[in-house]
Amino acid sequence: MLIFTCPYCGIEADETELTPGGEAHLKRFGPGSSDEEFEGYLFNRENPKGVHFERWRHVYGCGKWFHAARCTLTLEVFGTYSAQTFEPPEEIKERIRAKRPGWKWRNFS
Amino acid sequence: MSDTSKKEFKRSFSGYVEICENMPTGMITVRGDLNSRKLKSAFSKVVGATLPKERKVTLAENSIAWMSPDELLIICGYDNVSDLMKKLQKELDDQHHMLVNVSDARAVFEVSGAAMVEIIAKLAPVNVKTLEIGEIRRTHFSQVAAAFWLTSEQRMKLICFSSVADYMFDLLKTSAVVNSKVGEF
Missing domain, CATH: 3.30.70.1520 (Heterotetrameric sarcosine oxidase)
Known part of the structure; x- marks a missing residue:
């Protein structure tokens, strides 16, 4: 079972208390962007076997959106962090580096 | 609304724990x-x-x-x-x-009895061993959203939407039926 600690209320919430929100750290390309950029924003998603970053909402709890870093293969959770950020905090990246040397996800490694 | 001033609670059930739905708060x-x-x-x-x-x-x-x-x-x-x-x-x-x-928009329930935490463990994805008295926990009981807090070691208060009060009452009732005790706590 997938269990995330909500960074806003500190509760260890299991998957049934959460709503998945898809991939994290997407940059929006709207009016004025090229067709390729817009297509990429709409459709291109990572589908990794291993380290992944996602958005989740603590829907049955405090109702806040947050980010989570986890492994899709083992369901290991590397950490959860605030939604008000463009990239994972350094400590979480460091933790992943220790556990999955050489990992890469979009621009992060 | 019906005259509710004389009644102390809406409905109650006695299983291996006591369940009661309070008057509107x-x-x-x-x-x-x-x-x-x-x-x-x-x-x-x-x-x-x-x-x-x-x-x-x-x-x-x-x-x-x-x-x-x-x-x-x-x-x-x-x-x-x-x-x-x-x-x-x-x-x-x-x-x-x-x-x-x-x-x-809300219904209030009280569950009391020595095995009260077992009712929580049966219905909600909550680690009851970490619960503290006076700590509110928002979660879901089976299919519906709810929030509860322990008022003592053997008593808890639960609030949910009044639209699912019947569901919640039946749910608590079913889980508290005599002879359905797991005895884990």
């Missing part, structure tokens, strides 16, 4: 910046209680429950709601906030 949802001094002073002045810490419920005449980093729930007498809201509104006049009377 006054509830006000407050949204705003919980760290603002203005909100704090308004609460101590009007509600007569300090703001609860994260995930806590202050148990006073008017209890206040921490619902999320920007939301509180005032639990008071059913007839005091409009008075409290008027006073709070006046105090918070020039500050961004939201007050909503949700008294009739």
